[in-house]
Amino acid sequence: MPRINEHYLSLKATYLFAEIKRRTEAFQAAHPDARVISLGIGDVTQPLPPAVVEALQAAAAEMARPETFRGYGPYVGHEFLRAAIAAHDFGARGVAVGADEIFVSDGGKSDSANLQEIFAPECVVALMDPVYPVYADSNVIAGRSGPADASGRYPGFLYLPCTAENGFQPALPDRRVDLVYLCYPNNPTGAVMTRPALRRWVHWARANEAVILYDAAYEAYIRDPEIPRSIYEVEGAREVAIECRSFSKSAGFTGMRLAYTVVPREARGRTAAGEPVSLNQLWLRRVSTKSNGPPYVIQRAAAAVYTPEGQKQVRALIDYYMENARLIRDGLAGAGLTVHGARNAPYIWVRTPGGLSSWDFFDRLLAAAHVVGAPGAGFGPSGEGYFRLTAFGSREQTEEAVERIRSRLGR
Numbered sequence: 001m002p003r004i005n006e007h008y009l010s011l012k013a014t015y016l017f018a019e020i021k022r023r024t025e026a027f028q029a030a031h032p033d034a035r036v037i038s039l040g041i042g043d044v045t046q047p048l049p050p051a052v053v054e055a056l057q058a059a060a061a062e063m064a065r066p067e068t069f070r071g072y073g074p075y076v077g078h079e080f081l082r083a084a085i086a087a088h089d090f091g092a093r094g095v096a097v098g099a100d101e102i103f104v105s106d107g108g109k110s111d112s113a114n115l116q117e118i119f120a121p122e123c124v125v126a127l128m129d130p131v132y133p134v135y136a137d138s139n140v141i142a143g144r145s146g147p148a149d150a151s152g153r154y155p156g157f158l159y160l161p162c163t164a165e166n167g168f169q170p171a172l173p174d175r176r177v178d179l180v181y182l183c184y185p186n187n188p189t190g191a192v193m194t195r196p197a198l199r200r201w202v203h204w205a206r207a208n209e210a211v212i213l214y215d216a217a218y219e220a221y222i223r224d225p226e227i228p229r230s231i232y233e234v235e236g237a238r239e240v241a242i243e244c245r246s247f248s249k250s251a252g253f254t255g256m257r258l259a260y261t262v263v264p265r266e267a268r269g270r271t272a273a274g275e276p277v278s279l280n281q282l283w284l285r286r287v288s289t290k291s292n293g294p295p296y297v298i299q300r301a302a303a304a305v306y307t308p309e310g311q312k313q314v315r316a317l318i319d320y321y322m323e324n325a326r327l328i329r330d331g332l333a334g335a336g337l338t339v340h341g342a343r344n345a346p347y348i349w350v351r352t353p354g355g356l357s358s359w360d361f362f363d364r365l366l367a368a369a370h371v372v373g374a375p376g377a378g379f380g381p382s383g384e385g386y387f388r389l390t391a392f393g394s395r396e397q398t399e400e401a402v403e404r405i406r407s408r409l410g411r
């Protein structure tokens, strides 16, 4: 028998959403008449924008004719999409990002999990706590963590607690760190980072020769014009930051799969001997070795997001979810709960009332209101005492969930 990668055995046994599913199914089996509403898993519910569907159909028709059929595409994504991303997501905002710095992929999940591969196993990783679990898990598998301790913390990581007390903003690391994962707008807290705070992080990374892996998967939800949408809006970030974006939550692509990562030409790592190496070239090598790029039809569909109709339709989709976020935020605050997030993000981060643990509040909400959310502890140790609801439900479900919480749990 071949020996396995034992680091997999250090992953926590119960994956958050599997446990949510297990408890929900057990409740539903015991209460078959209960109409359970899920605001737990961060998946979208509204259909694709019409411009996207039209482009998808047109691309499918191209694949049906010998003269327009396409086989393998470029590893890094088609030029038409990379150019559109560079022009619209960056150029239009006064940020210079070249098409050769954009790597199109099948998801922000795979990109944020895979980026650590181009760094040495000895690199020390810092993580916001709580945060999207993929950053921790991918580094566990790579052997950077060691087994979790009794509190669920991995000794190899530096945790940067983000709680109401510090405004959900991580403090700068107090020891040597090579890689820092920052996620803004944040999943799960719904917090955003101000320009001065982001500037402090970029200065810190430059001074400490660290790299920031900046996950901007929810950038489209930023309403406040003062909040940076890209880390490259901060001067000096190109040398020290890699940014991931996704079409999943902006254009409803969770089932379509399309995302991209920006690795600037100036970003550098080093060899053991201290020789600088271009991270852009290293990531290009990694992508071209392990991928043939996302499907042509999906890339055509994604490019339709940048047409005038596509832009209008995507804005309407985001407005729809942000109105849900407002309804949840106002409704829960009106019911006497303490709520955070939801102003520049599709997540509502609720303080559990009466000092309940986040899993106890999960059970209580399910039993009393038949509403499913996500316990904060599942996103990291500092998520204990909090609870996440998402704005991705339909309007009807969202309104009903809020009304049930207000009438059955409100004070």
Ligand code: PLP
Residues within 6 Å of the ligand: 042, 106, 107, 108, 109, 110, 112, 132, 183, 187, 215, 217, 245, 246, 247, 248, 253, 254, 258, 259
């Ligand atoms: N990054 C964050 C912070 C997320 O919350 C998610 C999905 O929930 C992703 C990335 C993954 O997005 P994708 O659907 O592109 O894999």
